[in-house]
Amino acid sequence: xxxxxxxxxxxxxxxxxxxxxxxxxxxxxxxxxxxxxxxxxxxxxxxxxxxxxxxxxxxxxxxxxxxxxxxxxxxxxxxxxxxxxxxxxxxxxxxxxxxxxxxxxxxxxxxxxxxxxxxxxxxxxxxxxxxxxxxxxxxxxxxxxxxxxxxxxxxxxxxxxxxxxxxxxxxxxxxxxxxxxxxxxxxxxxxxxxxxxxxxxxxxxxxxxxxxxxxxxx
Ligand SMILES: [Zn+2]
Numbered sequence: 582x583x584x585x586x587x588x589x590x591x592x593x594x595x596x597x598x599x600x601x602x603x604x605x606x607x608x609x610x611x612x613x614x615x616x617x618x619x620x621x622x623x624x625x626x627x628x629x630x631x632x633x634x635x636x637x638x639x640x641x642x643x644x645x646x647x648x649x650x651x652x653x654x655x656x657x658x659x660x661x662x663x664x665x666x667x668x669x670x671x672x673x674x675x676x677x678x679x680x681x682x683x684x685x686x687x688x689x690x691x692x693x694x695x696x697x698x699x700x701x702x703x704x705x706x707x708x709x710x711x712x713x714x715x716x717x718x719x720x721x722x723x724x725x726x727x728x729x730x731x732x733x734x735x736x737x738x739x740x741x742x743x744x745x746x747x748x749x750x751x752x753x754x755x756x757x758x759x760x761x762x763x764x765x766x767x768x769x770x771x772x773x774x775x776x777x778x779x780x781x782x783x784x785x786x787x788x789x790x791x792x793x794x795x796x797x798x799x
Contacts, residue, residue: 593617602711603672603724611726613674618730622667624713627725631704634661654682656735658728668728672712676735681721689717 589598594617595608604611604621611619637660638646649660657669657677669677669685677685693700703716712724 600711604712606711611670611674611724611731614731614734616733619670619734620727620730621713622725622727624707626665626667627707627713628704630659630661630665630667632661633664634659637661651679654679656728657682659686662725662728666728667725668731669723669725670731670734672722672724674734677723681723685717685721685723688720689715 589600591597592599592605592608592610592612594610595605597605597607599612600606603613609621609623610617611621634646637649641649646660649663653659653663655678656663658667659682662668669682671677671681689700689703693703699716707713707715707718712718714724718724
């Protein structure tokens with residue numbers, strides 16, 4: 582566990598070693614975005630969007646909110662998120678569609694009808710989760726990012742090839758105590774990064790690097 586941090590791949594935005602999460606712990610970059618422009622939505626903005634949704638539902642008697650929802654849902658948004666400037670994407674970098682937005686919303690809402698505390702625990706989970714996921718985010722395999730900078734994910738339909746050295750994390754792992762400070766040797770490069778952080782053989786990693794060079798030379 583400790584060894585994994587010392588040979589982690591580096592963030593392509595700020596250069597800090599990446600932890601086990603889907604976002605850089607320092608600058609919030611979504612590590613699977615090949616263009617390195619998709620940033621995690623702040624927790625405060627998430628709560629703001631939730632409050633706005635509640636307000637809009639009341640003001641529009643629900644009807645207007647639902648119509649609005651169908652307009653923005655194809656872009657991974659609901660009315661509150663659209664106003665604040667947030668977007669839901671899948672944890673593998675794929676964009677959302679209306680159907681999956683509906684499922685995600687349902688998972689966040691329906692259990693609360695049975696267990697009253699669900700709504701609070703579900704949403705509050707993002708406050709301490711390393712990927713700022715709510716419980717319905719985890720169940721639906723989604724994360725929330727800033728709308729600005731993530732538009733290309735919609736157009737491409739896919740985040741594309743994983744950047745070199747970055748491994749898709751598992752669906753859900755209990756929160757780990759990952760180091761807040763970075764040990765000096767952690768900046769020693771990403772050449773052998775796949776040895777401890779990846780289950781894939783390092784040969785594959787190397788061949789990716791070489792093919793990168795081949796492109797440059799040709
Ligand atoms: Zn970073």
